Amino acid sequence: MAGGDGPTGMRARCQVVVIGDPGTGKSSLIVAVATDSFPEKVPPVLPPTRLPHDFYPDRVPLTIVDTSSRHEDRLKLETEVKKADAIVLTYACDQPQTLERLSSHWLPELRQFEIKVPVIVVGCKLDLRDDQQPTLEQVMAPLMHEFREIETCIECSSIKQIQIAEVFYYAQKAILHPTAPLFDQETQTLRPRCVRALKRIFILCDHDRDGALSDSELNNFQVKCFNAPLQPSEVVGVKKVVSEKMAEGVNENGLTLTGFLFLHALFIERGRLETTWTVLRKFGYDDEIKLRDDLLLNPTFKRTPDQSVELTENAVEFLKRVFTSFDVDGDGALRTQELDELFSTAPSSPWEDSTYRNSVETNVVGGITLNGFLSQWAFMTRVQPQKSLAHLIYIGYPGDPASAFRITRQRRQDRNRQRSQRAVLQCFVFGPTNVGKSALLNALIGRPYNEAYEHTKGDHYTTNIVDQIGGSKKTLIMREINEETVSSLLGRRDALADCDVAAFVYDSSDATSWKCAVDLLLDVAAHGERCGFEVPCLVVAAKDDLEPDPTCIKSSIRVCTDMGVEAPISVSMKLGDIGNLFRRIVDAAQRPHLSIPETEAGKTNKNYHRLIQRSLTIAAVGATVAVAGIALYRVYHVRKQQSGSS
Structure with a gap:
């Protein structure tokens, strides 16, 4: 354009x-x-x-x-x-x-x-x-x-x-003042996105939350949008025009949302599109009827690749109140209709993308639970913080939007301090085909095991809140990495920057599967060492309900010992036997210094650096001794001259 x-x-x-x-x-x-x-x-x-x-x-x-x-x-x-x-x-x-x-x-x-x-x-x-x-x-x-x-x-x-x-x-x-984004000429109705924006504007102007714009609120709206007050006779005239066309457009409290939308449809039909566009633009909308980009340029989002964005407690408490207010039937979950109503003031639901589909905990009839709701927001904030910011504004976050977000410490600093302070942790799940990666992700959100195998295409995420010992809670995001996409992923220098912990899954009954998992572990460990984004790693022996391969058992213990990571964690998705796997994944991410694997090249490099450091230390000590010796000799020489002259 x-x-x-x-x-x-x-x-x-x-x-x-x-x-x-x-x-x-x-x-x-x-x-x-x-x-x-x-x-x-x-x-x-x-x-x-x-x-x-x-x-x-x-x-x-x-x-x-x-x-x-x-x-x-x-x-x-x-x-x-x-x-x-x-x-x-x-x-x-x-x-x-x-x-x-x-x-x-x-x-x-x-x-x-x-x-x-x-x-x-x-x-x-x-x-x-x-x-x-x-x-x-x-x-x-x-x-x-x-x-x-x-x-x-x-x-x-x-x-x-x-x-x-x-x-x-x-x-x-x-x-x-284009017509197309506002009005469907064929049906002669306001377009859905226009309706959603005008509904949000109506709610923002309805200060007493009584579902209608009083004369005073209508006048304030007029001043904000057009810099000119409405005369009392004009207010009466507006309400009269609406009430004559539709009785529900006006009630005893003032102009209803129905009447507000009718007025804008009337303006557009009469060719006064600039009126509606002026209103939309005064409230921050662009030509696509979404919030302007400059309103979403939150300076708090500036970060290094190994930092992440999280919601603050203020934002989480707001979201809890929103969940409760839209859970009309009080069943502790948001059904599709309730969720649609929640996002009815946004251009669309932010979770329509495939990235978010089937990624959180639901109840038996498909309603998103509170854990699922909060996890989804935490997930969206992690992967698309600007989208999270926009939708907090759309649904009426009351404070400064910047107060809803915080930037985490760099993972490099977490390793040095031997503790992660993150509330939201992301686990990359690697492994060969048909070892149960998807089943593992589904177990995080309580989805039942499915015997039929279906190869995952594209990104697959799940997220949920994990209870820790001591009562603390962390949000865990699990991202499935297909075997065929690993090489392209690791082709990027910062590929592991956003990964807090990596899990390597293999079929405990299949030696070929184990060999492939080891190769993936070595590739990831080498990439981390090379690029400075080392990640703690866990090995998961899946399909524990099958007869284990003796070669896998022996080799896995040796490899884990050599690389300095925990012994494989045995699980069976089919039997529902996963123990405390997700808690252990979170623990590994929280104490990142304990589970970082070392390759032979990494050990050699570390020994080389130790040798260099030791040599520098010895050289420094030697230089100090030499300097001290020279100083002592000079003192001795001066004193000898003084005694000779006396």
């Missing part, structure tokens, strides 16, 4: 590209609007023309780009329209064939270019139009029905200066 958004969501500039058949009056139209005159001669293609910021009421400068219609200039045309904020598509009122070309050539070509901006269809040379021709409405109705990207249609005359300025006014209006 050509124009960037300003701090209030309004674009800093607009760019309109004019296209159409040769001889339809493109260049004359541009000259006429810029100079208030009709040019006798114009070049084939004009250079970009800029209208100043005070040309139209919105005070946003407008750049108009002329184009060539020649086939050999098609590539340049494509380049220009892809940079446009709006398209002015011309035809000549006295040349019916140019009108037919709109549907047979130009509009399909814009679709082929995948242009998503509004189109203003302009009939030029109105002064030459035959009075016997069909009216503009008759001609354009079927065209606008087929091509919904057409924002409006207008006829003009450059030589007569008829509706020239209006052409680009409508183009700029379509850019600054």
